[in-house]
Amino acid sequence: MSNQSPTVAERLWQELAAPAPQHDRDQGLAIEGHSLVKHFGEIKAVNGIDLRVRPGQVFGFLGQNGSGKTTTVRMLTTLLRPTAGNARVAGFDVLAQDRQVRRAIGVALQEAGLDILQTGRELLRLQSRLYNVPRGQIEDRVAHLLDVVDLTEDADRRIGGYSGGMQRRLDLASALVHSPSIIFLDEPTTGLDPVSRQNLWEYIQRLNREDGVTFFLTTQYLEEADQLCDEIAILDAGEIVQQGTPDQLKATVSADVIYVQVEGDERAQLRAVSALLPLPNVEDANWDFSEGIAVYSKSGHDTLPRVVRTLDEEGLPFSNLRLSRATLDDVFFKATGHRIEPGDPSGQTAGQTAGQSTGQQTQGGPA
Amino acid sequence: MSTAQAPTELPSSASQDAGPLRILTDARYLAMRAIRESLRQPGVEITNIFIPLFFLAVSTGAIANFSERGFGVENYLAFQLPVAVLQAVAGSSSASGIAIVLDMERGYFDKLLLTPASRWSLIIGRVWADAVRAIFFASIMLIAALVAGSGMATGVGGAILILIIAGLFGGAYSGIGIFIAMRTGNAQAAQAGFLLFFPLLFMAPAFAPLAVFDDWLRIIATINPVTYIMEGMRGLVMEGYAWPITEGGQIVFGEDGLPKTKDPPALHWAFVSLAGFSVFTLTIASLALRARTRAD
Numbered sequence: 126m127s128n129q130s131p132t133v134a135e136r137l138w139q140e141l142a143a144p145a146p147q148h149d150r151d152q153g154l155a156i157e158g159h160s161l162v163k164h165f166g167e168i169k170a171v172n173g174i175d176l177r178v179r180p181g182q183v184f185g186f187l188g189q190n191g192s193g194k195t196t197t198v199r200m201l202t203t204l205l206r207p208t209a210g211n212a213r214v215a216g217f218d219v220l221a222q223d224r225q226v227r228r229a230i231g232v233a234l235q236e237a238g239l240d241i242l243q244t245g246r247e248l249l250r251l252q253s254r255l256y257n258v259p260r261g262q263i264e265d266r267v268a269h270l271l272d273v274v275d276l277t278e279d280a281d282r283r284i285g286g287y288s289g290g291m292q293r294r295l296d297l298a299s300a301l302v303h304s305p306s307i308i309f310l311d312e313p314t315t316g317l318d319p320v321s322r323q324n325l326w327e328y329i330q331r332l333n334r335e336d337g338v339t340f341f342l343t344t345q346y347l348e349e350a351d352q353l354c355d356e357i358a359i360l361d362a363g364e365i366v367q368q369g370t371p372d373q374l375k376a377t378v379s380a381d382v383i384y385v386q387v388e389g390d391e392r393a394q395l396r397a398v399s400a401l402l403p404l405p406n407v408e409d410a411n412w413d414f415s416e417g418i419a420v421y422s423k424s425g426h427d428t429l430p431r432v433v434r435t436l437d438e439e440g441l442p443f444s445n446l447r448l449s450r451a452t453l454d455d456v457f458f459k460a461t462g463h464r465i466e467p468g469d470p471s472g473q474t475a476g477q478t479a480g481q482s483t484g485q486q487t488q489g490g491p492a
Numbered sequence: 493m494s495t496a497q498a499p500t501e502l503p504s505s506a507s508q509d510a511g512p513l514r515i516l517t518d519a520r521y522l523a524m525r526a527i528r529e530s531l532r533q534p535g536v537e538i539t540n541i542f543i544p545l546f547f548l549a550v551s552t553g554a555i556a557n558f559s560e561r562g563f564g565v566e567n568y569l570a571f572q573l574p575v576a577v578l579q580a581v582a583g584s585s586s587a588s589g590i591a592i593v594l595d596m597e598r599g600y601f602d603k604l605l606l607t608p609a610s611r612w613s614l615i616i617g618r619v620w621a622d623a624v625r626a627i628f629f630a631s632i633m634l635i636a637a638l639v640a641g642s643g644m645a646t647g648v649g650g651a652i653l654i655l656i657i658a659g660l661f662g663g664a665y666s667g668i669g670i671f672i673a674m675r676t677g678n679a680q681a682a683q684a685g686f687l688l689f690f691p692l693l694f695m696a697p698a699f700a701p702l703a704v705f706d707d708w709l710r711i712i713a714t715i716n717p718v719t720y721i722m723e724g725m726r727g728l729v730m731e732g733y734a735w736p737i738t739e740g741g742q743i744v745f746g747e748d749g750l751p752k753t754k755d756p757p758a759l760h761w762a763f764v765s766l767a768g769f770s771v772f773t774l775t776i777a778s779l780a781l782r783a784r785t786r787a788d
């Protein structure tokens with residue numbers, strides 16, 4: 126197959142078709158969004174998002190289920206029409222030049238979209254053909270991608286017999302058949318075992334470093350965002366509430382965090398927070414139902430004994446006192462007022478599933 | 493995952509724009525995938541063979557003995573053959589709607605929408621596959637009826653024409669399944685695409701000639717495209733080619749502006765009806781696809 130010369134139809138087509146405009150990585154942004162809004166009826170899934178992703182960046186969208194991550198990805202990848210605002214991907218308008226956008230990007234959505242009756246090889250072959258990969262290169266390309274995602278041995282088995290992890294890997298490979306310059310990954314490692322997750326991270330980093338591929342990925346995993354992303358936007362209720370590099374974000378919270386569980390009702394918690402806030406070096410303190418009280422301090426070692434003393438003086442019994450360095454989790458908590466809790470990949474919230482399939486777009490909710 | 497070398501950029505031809513030729517090329521790939529899908533689910537397809545053959549056998553067994561006395565049809569098996577063909581074709585073409593809904597549910601439809609392939613190639617690919625499948629199922633009906641002794645007044649040429657009509661009807665009927673799938677995204681609704689065929693079938697001269705129908709049913713049957721498609725095939729099986737009447741080497745036209753034939757309704761009406769039916773079903777399917785992919 127790899128040695129076949131182009132057919133008459135292909136030669137004719139190559140003569141007729143104008144070369145596709147290429148995305149110039151030196152000029153302009155890889156992804157830009159202006160006041161992007163998506164409403165599903167009364168539900169405001171995305172509520173005025175501005176985006177600027179430079180070529181070669183790994184940009185992460187960090188947020189919980191229902192925060193608007195998937196809806197934003199679906200708008201940027203031409204699957205959903207924004208209610209308001211506009212976006213350009215690879216220099217092309219997502220509404221007016223949707224086909225050019227699709228040619229420039231690779232997408233692996235949250236749910237692996239596969240045809241269970243095809244074999245892995247057949248699926249990648251069909252994807253390659255639909256992306257107009259030159260016929261002579263298809264077999265080599267498919268074999269290479271199967272090797273990359275470790276599916277060579279299972280390539281000729283039907284996808285219906287693949288495990289969840291294998292299906293995700295194949296789905297990712299199918300997004301790469303045309304060597305896109307921008308890749309969207311919607312929660313790429315949800316459902317993957319730790320080894321597969323680590324391998325995928327390495328592959329993303331290698332594609333980014335060696336080929337300059339731009340990544341736009343959504344995740345609920347703080348560690349993933351911290352490890353992979355050059356820039357992170359924290360999304361909450363359809364809005365970006367904090368954005369920057371991981372270090373910049375961590376710098377927005379104090380160097381140290383002291384966690385303490387205070388016994389008693391809500392009034393006791395508020396009393397404790399009020400007593401701890403005026404302590405020297407303390408920049409912020411708040412209470413979360415599950416985590417207890419978090420005290421953000423410029424110098425945890427100095428603050429820790431003061432916290433103990435203050436709570437004793439207030440007559441508030443406490444336990445589980447610990448000191449830690451600030452993490453993205455603290456950034457997220459400070460920005461959104463709640464802790465991120467990665468959902469069970471098989472048990473999504475109702476809001477998240479709405480609007481994911483094109484079949485539900487007009488009735489769906491935030492994702 | 494292995495640590496294989498990262499892929500390099502493909503030549504620019506890997507991302508050429510779409511055009512009419514590209515749409516047809518993509519449609520062919522998608523049609524091949526749809527046909528492969530059928531070959532891998534033989535159990536599903538057997539229904540499309542068994543049900544029409546069963547109806548052919550029992551209706552012929554029940555009515556053949558008095559069809560000549562009752563309404564002047566001597567060879568009732570031949571009379572029923574087009575019904576079996578249409579039923580098999582409608583059954584197989586309805587499956588497209590269900591297949592599309594399954595693609596949607598599995599997220600594969602989105603994957604196809606994310607490729608640069610034209611949206612139209614998604615429809616054309618399905619229609620193309622259904623036309624091929626229709627010819628296959630019609631062949632089985634033809635062979636079964638011929639083996640059972642239906643005869644074929646127009647010989648091999650007529651049989652080929654019947655297969656062409658079946659293919660066109662299959663392609664046209666898949667538009668209904670696609671329309672339902674696009675509008676509802678619901679497998680049960682898509683399944684009902686086949687049920688829509690029964691009113692079309694029973695309000696056509698499926699079991700008795702139009703001449704014995706009550707007036708109200710005859711009126712409905714005369715505006716039913718399936719009547720003409722069925723009668724066109726029936727003429728090929730039972731009577732012969734309905735050539736246009738000529739006088740002095742000139743084709744004679746009737747008051748309706750169409751060529752007069754020696755025994756209307758004739759074959760050309762079958763093709764006219766097929767064209768109208770196709771335009772209708774494929775237009776609603778295209779509009780439904782457009783509405784869905786606009787995704788407002």
